[in-house]
Amino acid sequence: MRVQWKHVREAVNSTVKIGLVRHFRVKHAxxxxxxxxxxxxxxxxxxxxxxDIEYGHVDLSGGDWQHCFCSDLPRAVKTARAIFPGEIIILKDLREIEPYPFRGNRIKLPFLVWAVLVRLVWYFKSHPNVESRRAVRERVRRVVDRVLQSDSDALVVSHAALMPFLRSELKRRGFRGPWFGHAANGLLYVFER
Structure with missing residues (x-):
């Protein structure tokens, strides 16, 4: 059998890039x-x-973006349509992680304290009506599997709480890319392998 070295070199030299983008800023005081x-x-x-969202500009240089995957929530869909001219593949698995369901009218705290508590309690405590970290990691694995099936550079438009899980899964699969704590709205984070 004769090996076609040209094709082998092309396959080795080709890189796959995945661009993570958090949706544009939401107009909600x-x-x-x-x-x-x-x-x-x-x-x-x-x-x-x-x-609604505050439309902006995303610098998409750094990749030959052939596909765009996004969450089914309106803010992500609007962002994806604003930045990508082609077909957009909407995936429910890219949805934001639901906040922990505090209920009641007795305790009053500043809103920002509640916002932090919602995520902290979700992270450290399970609740039957809230998705577990394990379930979030599993749906992120499904998303990355689906994105990699496209076998080309792809954009993924998602949400702040899900993006660290996406970053971790990409790193686990051998991608290199930037570290970010709280992902900025409308900023492209490129990962490549």
């Missing part, structure tokens, strides 16, 4: 009251999910 109840926080999150 924090509550005006200093102290809010858990029910008011839940109401705010529901409004956030349906609010």
């Amino acid at each position: 924090y509550p005006a009251k200093l102290l809010v109840t858990p029910d008011e926080v839940a109401e705010w999150f529901a409004g956030y999910d349906n609010a």
Whole structure:
């Protein structure tokens, strides 16, 4: 059997790039009251999910983007449509992690304290109505499997709480890319392998 070295060299030299983008900033002001109840926080999150976005520009240099995958939430879909001219593949698995469901009207705290508590309690405590970290990692694995099936450079438009999981899964699979704590809105993070 004769080996076609030209094709082998091309395969070895070709890189796959995955660009992670957090959706554009959402036009949804924090509550005006200093102290809010858990029910008011839940109401705010529901409004956030349906609010419009502040359109911006994303520098997409650094990749030959052939595919775009995005969450099914409106803010991610609008962002994807604004930055990518081709077909967009909408995946429910790219959805934001649901906040921990604090309920009630007795305890009042500043909104930003609630926002931090929602994520901290989710991270450290399980709740039957909230997706576990293991389940989040599993759906991120499915997303990365689907993205890699495209076998070309691909954009992934998602959400702040999910992006560190996406980054970890890409690193686990041998991709190199930037570290980020809290992903900035409308900024491209390129990972390549």
